[in-house]
Every structure is written in structure tokens, then in C-alpha cells.
Amino acid sequence: MTVNTKQLKQKIAFSIFGTMSFIVVAILVIILGFIVIRGIGVINWEFLTAMPRDGMTHGGIFPAIVGTGCLVLGSMIFAFPIGVLSGIYINEYLTESWLKKVIRMMTNNLAGVPSIVFGLFGMALFVNYLKFGDSILAGSLTLGLLALPVVIRLTEEALKTVDDNLRLGSYALGASKIQTIQKVVLPVAFPNIMTGLILSIGRVSGETAPILFTVAAYFLPRLPHSISDQVMALPYHLYVLATSGTNMEESRPMAYGTALVLVSIVLIINVTASILRRRIQKKNRMN
């Protein structure tokens, strides 16, 4: 092969790859642009703070926003401590052994379980077997289990970025393993762990399938009183508006508005996390 055809081939191939990458960017821009353009006109103070009315064709989505907030909070209260603790155990305590392999494999398996299966499981265990009923409690626990592998993985990653010399230095000063983790490892890894927390919140707030049969209410224009109440939730509300509203033509604008609010929440969360991460990286580099 001559140098020229070699170069030409490379040029063609790389420009095809470049074009295809550009199409991927375009897909994101189109999806977001479409939702923003259609949804922005619907968003106003009333939409964000009022109850839905007239068969969900008017009013606002306040209860769905509050409901999603409750579910995120509830699932994180459950998943965050357990996830961080088990991340610490896997990364700091377990050496390469069969136990670590088993725990890893199970965690990966759990991460691969489809969200609808979590929904069924949550319904069978929390709603029916433990008799929590359709409730914030059942929904939060289901979502918490779904978020658990994510929190664990991100915690592990955060702990891996901590320089081993720090640990060794701490041991050399006579500190015990737990003292080292508490006083040296965790403070260093803390910002990264928080990034992980934010990312898992983003994941949880958009999930629909796990809450379908554990907590989500089709229409409930009031705020929850306790953790055994049902709530509306943004993703499920969008699904209802898009597919089974009483008057689909008239509720379409509400659907666009809900989609925009949901996407905004999720994207703000993701962007915050990535800004945070970049800042940490910069700081680490400076040190």
C-alpha cells in the first residue's frame, strides 16, 4: 500500500467516525431542544406550584414534584448509608478472595436487573408480603435497592482515587484501620462520594417502572401526610399524561411541561455532579 492510499483511507474512515459522533450530539440536541421549545411556554409559577385540575388538562404538577422529592429523599436515606458502608467494606477490607468475587458478582447482577423487575419485587415484598401497601415507604425502599449498586460502585471508585501512601502513612503513625478510614481516607474521598450521591439521585428521580406498582398514584391532588401515603411522581405523571389521560389532546401541553421539568431536574443534577467532579480533579492536580 502506498503512503497516499493509506492516508486517504484513514482520512475517510476518521471523517465517517466524526460524522457519526456528530449525529450522536445532534440526537441529544434534538431531543432536548424539542422538549425545551414545546415545554417552555407551559412553565409558569402556577404550573410549578398548583394542583392539577380539570382532568389533568389544567393547573400544575406540584404534587408530582413533591412526590418525586419524597421518593428521592426516602430512597437515599436507605441506599446512601448502606451503599457507602458496603463500598468501604469492599474496597478497604476485602482482599482479592472468593468473598470479594461473590459480593462483586451479586452487586453487578443487581445492577443489571431491569427496573420493571425491581417494581415487581417491591410489590411482592414490600407492598404485599410486608403489607406496607402502596406507599412512599414501599416505593422508597424499592428505588433504594435499585440505587444501591450505583452508590456502591461510585463509592468504590471514590475510595480508589485515594493515594495508598496516605493510608500507609496513617498506619505508620500507629493508627488503626478504622481510624485510618475515618480520619484519612474518608475526608479525602468525601467530595467524590458526594458526587456519587448526586448522580444516584439523578438516576432515582427519573425511574418509572419501579414505582408503578409500589407507590405511584394516577391522580392525587394533595400532598402526602405520612410515609404510608401514595404520591404522584413526575415520571409516572408524564407517562399518564402521554398515554392515558382523559383528554390527551388537551393534556399534551401539560405533558410537554412535565417532561421539561423532569429533564431539567435530572440534567441539573448531572451537570452539578460533573462540575463538582471536574473541580475535584483540578484541585487534586494542583496538590
Place this chain on the structure above:
Amino acid sequence: MTKGRRIYEKIVTGILFSSSTITSLTVILIIVFLFREGIGLFSHTPTEKNYVIAVSKLNTVPVISSNELADIFNQDITNWKQLGGRNDSIIRLTVNDLSSIFTEEELGPNLEFLPAKVNEYVKATPGVILYLSKDQLPPGFVGRVIPVKKITVKDFVGGKHWYPTTEPIPQFGIWPMIVGTLMVTFGAILFALPFGMATAIFMSEVADIRLRNILKPVVELLAGIPSVVYGFFGLVVIVPLIQQLFKLDVGETVLSGSIVLGIMALPTIVTVAEDSLRTTPRALKEASLALGASHWQTLVRVIIPYAKSGISTAIILGIGRAIGETMAVLMVTGNSSNIPTSFLQPTRTIPATIAAELGETPYGGLHFSALFALAIILFLFTIIINLTVEIIKNKSKRA
């Protein structure tokens, strides 16, 4: 170390350990509960509770399966000979039909003669098959209650009809959904793989740091958009587009599902493939370049072969993402329980079926169990996918 300190450390270690067992525990509980609820489909007779099937005493067919019953009621089977019985035409009957055969006078004002008439009719009609509730069974019944075979796993997986609420005999065949799920997933990967690989290669090999800093967040954002939003976008944009493009009656098709799922599987494929392309040792690349190979040749002959296992992992994880996806598919594939024969027909996948039907299903019935059995199938799919990934990883580690 003081004694108190030691106890404290023991307790903390214990807490850490028990936290790390929760995921394993959850996986086990998921299996237990899916089977607990799903097993009912195979351990109960597939007729409504308190209902029986009766035939004439002269009938020699020993037992009957729910598929045969469905064929009988759809008139695909019309003679008992086809089931290995006597040569009698099959006469299908429910108790309500009797009121049209006999006059009101014959049945009496309060249907008090109905039981006698049932006996009379069954005795006179050797080909009869009668569907009735247990308390409608007349005293001194002259016919024979024919036992209905339980549904086997083979009936369930291979059955071509999913009519979970049909009276008298519901049908729980999930073959159409398995075909639908596989077709939608296949289409999604067909779309996501070239775009995903191209983007991964472009990001790791071609793009400068500035372009990479644009592409990476784009992929992360694509991964972050909730599935219900993809579904909504598919419903209002892609579905009408496909309907117009191919001049279809409905735009909710396998193809729409594949496109939406393809977009959703993209981030998984890009991220995993890019990571593995990056792990190629610098020395390998430079050796290839030093031998006079172009960047492209190095990519094709050195980097991609080196990253092979990572790339296969990316594809498999992409498939996993697509198979389990629920809401988006539910919203764009049209929910038809027929077996799709082309990409332009509506279908319904396993997860979409569960999501669409569980809400309206009474707790504990056959239909309820069938949906959990569907979840078991889905769970098995994902376990297989995870194990494959695990095996590939171990192999590449050893190599």
C-alpha cells in the same frame, strides 16, 4: 489498643460487613419472590377458580390441555377424533347457551329445570363440551368432568397466544413477546452499535481534548435522560415520523421501539467501548506506529484486537440495557400481542407487557402469576447477560 476500642472496631467492621451483604441478599430475595408468585401459573389448573369443563360420559378423551381448549373454542379443532377420541363433532356450550336452546317455559321461571335440562342435553349429545361453574353442575350429573392439564413451562414459553383474560380459558403463551423483545433489541443494537463504536473510536483516538470535552458530557447526558422522557419523545416525534415515512396505519412499530432503544443503548456502548479502547498500552500503539503503520492501521490491527473483550462487553451490556427497558418501549411499540413478522408491525416486549397489565390484575390469580413468570424469564435473560460479561472479563484477565 484498649479493650473498648477493640470492641468498637469489631462492631464497626460487623456493620460494614453486613451492609456489603445487602446486595447479595436482595438478589436472593428477588429470585425467591419472583418464583413464589410466579410458580402458581404452573401449579394450578388453568381455568378460572370454581369453573369446570364437562363432556359426555361416552367421550374417551382422558385429559385436555388449555391450548386444546382454546383451539376448540376458536373452532380450530372441530371433532373429538382430532384429540384421539371418538368420531363426534364437537358441540361447544356454556350454561348461558342453554337458555337459547331451550325455551323459557322449559327452563322454568326461576331456571329451576335448568339442571335437569343440562343432564338431558349432555346425555343426548355425545360431542358436547360444556363450560360451567361448579355450583351449576347438576346433581346426579350424567356427564364427566374432564381434568384440565396444568400449564407446562413448554406451553408457557412456546405458546403462541397471550389472551390472559379470555373466558373461559385464558391463554398464557409468551412466544410472541419473546420474538418481539428479541426483534426490538436486535434492531436497537443494529442502530446503536455502529454509532456507538464510531463515537467511542472517535473520542479515544481521533478527537482532541476540546472535542472530547464536548462529547463526553453529551454521552453522559444521553445516559441521564429518564426512559419515560425517551418514550414520550418517541411517541410524539418518532412514531408519527415512521407512520408518515412508511405510510402505515399506526406508527407504533418494532422499528420505533428499536430506534428509541438504540438511542438509549448508545451511552452504554460508547462508555464501555471507549474505556476499553483507552486501556490499550501506549507501548503497543507506538510500536505499531514506529513500524510505519498509519494511525488507522494501528487502530484496526492493534488497538481494536487488543480491546476486543471490552468491545464485546459493551455490546452485551447494550443488549442488556435494551432487553430490560420498560417505559420507553411500552409507549412506542403499540402493544400488540401478535407475533410480528416485520419491523413495521406493532409488538410488545416482555417488560412492557408486565408494566401494562400488572396494574389491572387481581392479586394472586393466574394472570398475576403469569406476569411474575414473565419477570422470571426476563430475570434469566439478564443473569445470562451478566454471566457472559463476567466470563469475558475473566478470560481477558487470564490472557
